[in-house]
Amino acid sequence: MFSAASLLTIILMALSTTGSPVEVSNSPxxxxxxxxxxxxxxxxxxxxxxxxxxxxxxxxxxxxxxxxxxxxxxxxxxxxxxxxxxxxxxxxxxxxxxxxxxxxxxxxxxxxxxxxxxxxxxxxxxxxxxxxxxxxxxxxxxxxxxxxxxxxxxxxxxxxxxxxxxxxxxxxxxxxxxxxxxxxxxxxxxxxxxxxxxxxxxxxxxxxxxxxxxISFEPITVAKEVVNGELTFGGTVRNKHGPITYTPITTTQPSSRYWGIDQSISYGSTTILSSTAGIVDVDTTFILIATDAFNQYQSLTGGTLDPATGLLLISSAQYGALENLNFNIGSETYTLTPNGQIWPRILNTYIGGSSNAIYLVIHDIGTPSGKGFDFVNGYPFAERFYCVFDTSRSRIGFAQTLYTGATTN
Missing domain, CATH: 2.40.70.10 (Acid Proteases)
Incomplete structure (x- = not known):
């Protein structure tokens, strides 16, 4: 979790954004x-x-x-x-x-x-x-x-x-x-x-x-319906995020038809997906990556496919050795910590898993890279990073939140 000092830093950072500011109504x-x-x-x-x-x-x-x-x-x-x-x-x-x-x-x-x-x-x-x-x-x-x-x-x-x-x-x-x-x-x-x-x-x-x-979300901590997110029209909620950095909508089809961006992904210092196009989609439950990237991720984490859930299963020791997963978007790197890479354990039985097991939320999109639709940054990404969808300037912005480094899963 964030320390009191780091929380204060994030709140102070939220008073400004990088790049051109979004012009919005006086009262989003x-x-x-x-x-x-x-x-x-x-x-x-x-x-x-x-x-x-x-x-x-x-x-x-x-x-x-x-x-x-x-x-x-x-x-x-x-x-x-x-x-x-x-x-x-x-x-x-x-x-x-x-x-x-x-x-x-x-x-x-x-x-x-x-x-x-x-x-x-x-x-x-x-x-x-x-x-x-x-x-x-x-x-x-x-x-x-x-x-x-x-x-x-x-x-x-x-x-x-x-x-x-x-x-x-x-x-x-x-x-x-x-x-x-x-x-x-x-x-x-x-x-x-x-x-x-x-x-x-x-x-x-x-x-x-x-x-x-x-759109912003908070990590899930209870296995029931709960208000854990916010949708804001016309701007952002300043005390919910740090500096926002924007990246243009990708020109690569078919991702360009959606809220699509270009990014590369590295596990620790190892690149598993070179710069390519995909989409940001909060209604996708997991983070999906191209088959070749997923195969590397599985090898590096040591995860095994769990027959009950279809997800990668890791041991406590493997979780302790898990490295950061870095999403390199434009000039910025957005880091999904080890805790951000695992399924909320309170929901394990809901997906047919064991209550104390550790499942990873990264999985195979089902096609190799090079298709113009090589990843989906789904809900686990939006849970850790504030997302701004700007139609007027054809771009998407991201920022850290109080939950970027949370350990609630």
């Missing part, structure tokens, strides 16, 4: 995010869900590249939720926060309640998830969307599901925070038309000066 709105475990029975293979998500995102990025329309996917075994009001007066819906997809929709659980501000467009909208076994299909509406008590978006587009298939973990739908181009192809009769996201409309309506949102 910060909203709580709750983490919820799936109510599914039996062992849940989160790793396979993450791999399926990565494969679908890679496919969608490539089909967009060639003018087609792919299939986004959401990881809903462990979901991160935000309460969203829709209508006047608003009905509250619990939506999954997803930076890897861009459509917002409701109706998986709580039905849409129309009010005087509802506008029925009649446009059919459909989004498929993964292989197509999960999807929502319905009609586009426009209505007033409310976040918290002080942030409203008049005439926001969203889908109202007539049918859904698959498990959305008790959520009412999804809040899509990915780039707007990912919505292409979801309006059935207008496949070339994109749908403005909530961030797009906050900017176009003048509520925020630039299209910026930021």
């Amino acid at each position: 709105i910060t909203l709580p995010i709750a983490r919820r475990l799936s109510a599914l029975n039996g062992t849940i293979n989160l790793l396979e869900q993450d791999r399926a998500r990565a494969a679908a995102l890679r496919l969608k990025g490539n089909t967009l590249k060639h003018g087609g329309h792919g299939v986004p996917v959401a990881n809903v075994a462990i979901g991160y939720y935000i309460a969203v009001g829709i209508g006047s007066p608003p009905t509250t819906y619990d939506l999954i926060v997803d930076t890897g997809t861009s459509n917002t929709w409701i109706g998986a659980k709580t039905q849409y309640v129309g009010t005087s501000t509802s506008v029925y467009t009649g446009a059919p909208v459909t989004v498929f998830y993964g292989s197509g076994s999960a999807y929502f299909s319905g009609i586009e509406y426009l209505d007033t969307v409310t976040f918290g008590s002080g942030l409203t978006i008049p005439q926001q587009s969203f889908g109202v599901a007539a049918t859904t298939s698959g498990t959305f973990n008790g959520a009412d739908g999804i809040l899509g925070l990915g780039p707007i181009d990912l919505t292409a192809g979801t309006l059935i009769n207008e496949p070339a038309t994109t749908i403005p996201t909530v961030t797009d409309n906050l900017h176009s309506q003048g509520t925020i000066h630039r299209e910026v949102f930021s």
Whole structure:
């Protein structure tokens, strides 16, 4: 954990950021995010869900590249939720926060309640998830969307599901925070038309000066639903982070279609992944890296594949010898400490593991490097580093937090 002196240093550092500052509204709105475990029975293979998500995102990025329309996917075994009001007066819906997809929709659980501000467009909208076994299909509406008590978006587009298939973990739908181009192809009769996201409309309506949102999490310490994160539109929460350093969105496809960056990764002093493109996606449960990089990581850590969970299992002695995992992004290095590389032991039995075992959260993305989609910096990365998503300047910012070096896992 941080010492009192280092905590003070971080707080003082938070008063400034490196690079050009993000211009935002005078009062950024910060909203709580709750983490919820799936109510599914039996062992849940989160790793396979993450791999399926990565494969679908890679496919969608490539089909967009060639003018087609792919299939986004959401990881809903462990979901991160935000309460969203829709209508006047608003009905509250619990939506999954997803930076890897861009459509917002409701109706998986709580039905849409129309009010005087509802506008029925009649446009059919459909989004498929993964292989197509999960999807929502319905009609586009426009209505007033409310976040918290002080942030409203008049005439926001969203889908109202007539049918859904698959498990959305008790959520009412999804809040899509990915780039707007990912919505292409979801309006059935207008496949070339994109749908403005909530961030797009906050900017176009003048509520925020630039299209910026930021996300922060705290490590999980209890095996139940808990508020452990924040979503901020229009800026950052200054006392949550140190200096922010920005890196441009990668130009390498298909990662460039998402919140994609270039980075290299080293385990200790050994480079396991040379500079390449991938994405930042808080709705991916693990950190996924190219197969060749994962093979090196497994060899260096001495981990063995656990048949019950599919994750790398290490002994206490191997954990004691674990080295830092360094993410080299632009001019900065973001270090995932040994504790940041392991699954929260309080959730071991949830994934079918042994209560006292030590599992690593780094795993194989399923394809070799050189595909233009060679890593996914998932939730374990966002849990340790503050993330700023800046559409207006096509960049992502990262910063240390009070939990970067935490030992809670």
